[in-house]
Amino acid sequence: MYFKQIFDKKLAQYAYLIGCQAAGEAIIIDPMRDVDQYHKIAEQEGLKITAAADTHIHADYLSGLRELAEQGVKVYASNEGDADWKYEWLLNSDYDYELITEGDTFSIGNIKFDTIHTPGHTPESVSFLVTDGAAAKEPMGILSGDFVFVGDVGRPDLLETAAGQTGAMKPAAQELYKSVQDFKNLPEYLQVWPAHGSGSACGKALGAVPESTVGYELRFSPAFKASTSENAFVDFILDGQPEPPLYFGRMKTVNKEGPAVLGALPEPEKMTIDNIVEAEGTILDTRQKHAFMNGHIKGSLLTTFDNNFNTIAGSYADAIQDLYLIIDEDQLEEAVRDLIRVGLDNIKGYATPNELEHWSGELETIETIDFDELEQNRNQDDVQVLDVRKATEYEEGHIPGAINIAHTRLADELDQLPKDKKLLVHCGSGQRASYASGLLAKEGYDIQWVDDLFADWEESYPQEVVLTAK
Numbered sequence: 259m260y261f262k263q264i265f266d267k268k269l270a271q272y273a274y275l276i277g278c279q280a281a282g283e284a285i286i287i288d289p290m291r292d293v294d295q296y297h298k299i300a301e302q303e304g305l306k307i308t309a310a311a312d313t314h315i316h317a318d319y320l321s322g323l324r325e326l327a328e329q330g331v332k333v334y335a336s337n338e339g340d341a342d343w344k345y346e347w348l349l350n351s352d353y354d355y356e357l358i359t360e361g362d363t364f365s366i367g368n369i370k371f372d373t374i375h376t377p378g379h380t381p382e383s384v385s386f387l388v389t390d391g392a393a394a395k396e397p398m399g400i401l402s403g404d405f406v407f408v409g410d411v412g413r414p415d416l417l418e419t420a421a422g423q424t425g426a427m428k429p430a431a432q433e434l435y436k437s438v439q440d441f442k443n444l445p446e447y448l449q450v451w452p453a454h455g456s457g458s459a460c461g462k463a464l465g466a467v468p469e470s471t472v473g474y475e476l477r478f479s480p481a482f483k484a485s486t487s488e489n490a491f492v493d494f495i496l497d498g499q500p501e502p503p504l505y506f507g508r509m510k511t512v513n514k515e516g517p518a519v520l521g522a523l524p525e526p527e528k529m530t531i532d533n534i535v536e537a538e539g540t541i542l543d544t545r546q547k548h549a550f551m552n553g554h555i556k557g558s559l560l561t562t563f564d565n566n567f568n569t570i571a572g573s574y575a576d577a578i579q580d581l582y583l584i585i586d587e588d589q590l591e592e593a594v595r596d597l598i599r600v601g602l603d604n605i606k607g608y609a610t611p612n613e614l615e616h617w618s619g620e621l622e623t624i625e626t627i628d629f630d631e632l633e634q635n636r637n638q639d640d641v642q643v644l645d646v647r648k649a650t651e652y653e654e655g656h657i658p659g660a661i662n663i664a665h666t667r668l669a670d671e672l673d674q675l676p677k678d679k680k681l682l683v684h685c686g687s688g689q690r691a692s693y694a695s696g697l698l699a700k701e702g703y704d705i706q707w708v709d710d711l712f713a714d715w716e717e718s719y720p721q722e723v724v725l726t727a728k
Contacts, residue, residue: 259276259278259279259368259369259390259392259393260275260276260277260279260303260305261275261276261277262274262275262276263451263468263469264296264299265455265468266290266599267457267565268565268566268567268569268596269454269568269569269599270454270456270457270458271288271290271318271453271454271458272288272451272454272455272468273287273288273289273290273296273453274286274287274401274451275287275296275299275300275305275307276366276388277300277303277366277369278366278368278369278392279303279304279305280367280368280392281366281367281368282305282367283305283306283307283308283309283366283367284300284303284306284307284366285307285308285309285310285366285369285371286300286309286310286311286322286326287310287311287312287313287386287401288311288312288313288321288403288453289310289312289322289323289325290319290320290321290322290599291319291320291325291520291599292322292523292595292598292599293322293325293326293329294523307326307331308331308366309332309333309364309366310322310323310326310327310331310332310333310334311323311333311334311335311358311386312333312334312335312336313383313384313401313402313403313404313405313453314336314379314380314382314383314384314403314404315336315343315345315380315510315513316404316509316510317416317420317421317460317502317506317507317509317510317513318458318459318503318509319509319599319600320509320512320517320599320601321513321517323335323345324516324517325517327348327351327353327354327355328353328519330354331354332354332355332356333348333353333356334355334356334357334358334364335348335355335356335357335358336357336358336359336382336383337357337358337382338360338375338377338381338384339380339381339382339383342381342423343380343381343514344514345357346514346515346516347514347515347516348516358373358384359373360373360374360375360384361373361374365391368390368391368392369389369390369391370388370389370391371386371388371389371401372386372387372389372397373385374386374387374440376402376403376405376406376437376440376441377433377436377437378405378411378412378430378431378433378434378435378437378438379403379404379405379411379412379413379414379416379430379434379460380416380417380430381433383403383404383405383412384403385400385401385402385403385405386401387399387400387448388401396445397445397448398448398449399449399450399451400444400448400449400450400451400472401451402450402451402452402453403452403453404452404460404461405437405441406441406452406475407454407460407461407464408450408452408455408466408467408468408469408470408475409463409464409470409478409479409480409481410461410462410463410464410465410479410480410481411434411438411461411479411481411482411495412434412460413460413461413462413495414427414430414431414433414495414496415427415430415431415496415499416460416502416506416510417510418430419499419501419502420506421506421507421510421511428496431491431492431495432488432492434491434495435485435488435492438485438491439485441472442476442482445472446471446473446476447471447472447473448471448472449469449470449471450469450471450472450474450475451469452464452469452470455467459502459503459506459569462499462500480494481494498650500648500649500650500664501648501666501667502666503569503572503573503666503667504572504573504574504666504668504669504670505572505573505600508572508577508601509600509601512601517601518603520598523591523594523598524594524598524603524605525594526582526583526590526594526605526606526607526608527606527608528607528609529582529607529609530609530613531555531609531613531614531617531619532619534555534582534607534609535555537580537606537607539579539580539581539604539606540558540559540575540576540579540580540581540582541555541558541581541582541583541584542558542559542561542571542575542581542582542583542584542585543558543559543560543561543696544561544562544563544567544585544586544589544593544611545560545562545563545584545611546562547560547562547688547689547692547709548709549611550562550624550692550696551623551624551626551692551695551707551709552623553622554614554621554622554623554696555584555619555621555622556620556621556622557700558584558696559571559574559693559696559697559700560693560695560696560697561574561575561696562692562693563586563589563593566689566693567593567596568596568597568599568600569600569666570666570693571596571597571602572600572601572602573665573666573667573668573669574668574669574697575602577601577602577603577604578604580604580606581602581604581605582605582606582607582608582609583605583609584608584609584610584611585608585610586610586611587608587610590608624695624696624705624706624707625705625706625707626707626709627682627706627707627708627709627710628708628709629684629708629710629711629712629714629715630718631706632657632682632684632706632710632715633715633718633719633722636659640678640679641679641680642659642661642679642680642681642682643657643659643660643661643682643684644660644663644675644681644683644684644694645657645660645661645662645663645684645685646662646663646665646668646683646685646690646691646694647664647665647685647686647690648664649664652726653726654725654726655716655723655724655725656724656726657684657715657722657723657724658722658724661674661675663675665685665690665691665693668694668697668698669697672698672701675703677702677703680705680706681703681704681705681706682706682708683695683705683706683707684710684712685708685712686711686713687711687712688707688708688709691707691708691709692709695707
């Protein structure tokens with residue numbers, strides 16, 4: 259049996275390539291959309307991908323299941339859950355597919371996969387028990403998807419907080435509790451192979467260790483420790499969940515209805531800065547925050563090319579509009595992969611930071627202040643403090659009168675902000691506020707970016723800190 263966990267650092271996502279060397283066949287579990295990466299790994303191991311499966315309808319990236327189905331690969335998808343959350347693009351299609359439910363089994367050569375329904379994170383969520391038939395008759399591990407992570411379980415609130423299904427989170431948490439109880443009956447030696455690690459927004463306390471065991475999670479995971487009763491578990495699992503990035507709702511819908519088939523990665527054209535400025539579209543500036551504040555093309559968005567790149571782009575950019583990048587050429591392909599993974603396909607052109615630096619046109623700047631300057635000015639009638647940290651951070655202490663909107667939700671909540679006041683935009687360190695400042699400048703707000711540590715403000719002005727009672 260061949261087994262490889264494939265990690266994407268930016269979305270903290272794990273896909274799994276599992277193969278039977280005797281048959282020369284492999285399956286990819288929870289693939290991303292740029293499926294060429296999986297074919298390349300399989301070919302290097304003398305394997306051919308003949309099957310693919312998703313554990314659930316994903317919210318944080320576009321699945322590669324349709325891309326593979328288009329290539330003739332057989333795909334397996336859940337037929338559990340209610341009528342609202344089915345793989346609509348598969349139903350009555352000509353693809354080679356099988357809809358699976360609790361108790362269904364399929365094989366790749368000697369490798370057997372037993373399906374178990376594990377609802378809670380989503381209604382249709384399934385996990386797979388994996389048995390290496392050439393060596394044993396019992397499973398060696400469980401592909402748990404977004405059901406069980408290392409140190410956590412999948413959040414049950416996304417149908418409500420991301421997809422807008424009012425009243426869905428508590429029933430989902432109750433379903434998750436039942437799935438957790440069933441998980442406790444699995445053999446403790448089973449390895450646990452989750453779909454996400456630390457840094458994913460699909461849970462609130464995911465560990466950085468890439469795998470675990472059933473027994474370890476039962477003993478040490480806070481979520482399992484809280485599962486002594488349904489009420490205790492529901493209260494624990496719904497408390498403190500971070501605001502989901504704005505693009506999560508779009509991902510859920512597109513994965514349900516069917517992502518567009520790429521065939522190949524987009525190939526953006528090398529352009530001059532003048533041509534990019536003249537084009538009608540959204541400019542994603544991937545430079546560092548200070549370079550952006552000191553001068554950028556008017557109307558562009560700051561999407562620094564780091565681990566936050568596709569989350570910020572996905573939350574701020576319109577999937578319908580054409581996209582243009584300011585990016586180093588050696589980073590272009592990686593950026594394109596990042597963007598198509600969150601459904602931003604219309605990548606038309608790019609220019610380099612060096613070309614922007616030597617451009618003769620006029621650049622826009624954003625004024626930078628620190629917390630001392632904020633404190634001096636925040637009580638003026640024409641000033642409003644905007645705190646773009648998470649709600650849980652805001653509750654632990656915030657500036658009096660500050661409006662709180664998480665930076666990844668900001669594009670959908672601009673109507674909460676006054677247009678007739680200067681916005682002083684801050685977070686915990688200045689990083690998240692820099693992204694928000696770029697978006698607000700694009701939308702025509704008068705802003706100052708606070709490039710400073712909030713912890714220093716709390717220390718300098720302890721009498722001003724406001725705590726929010728839960």
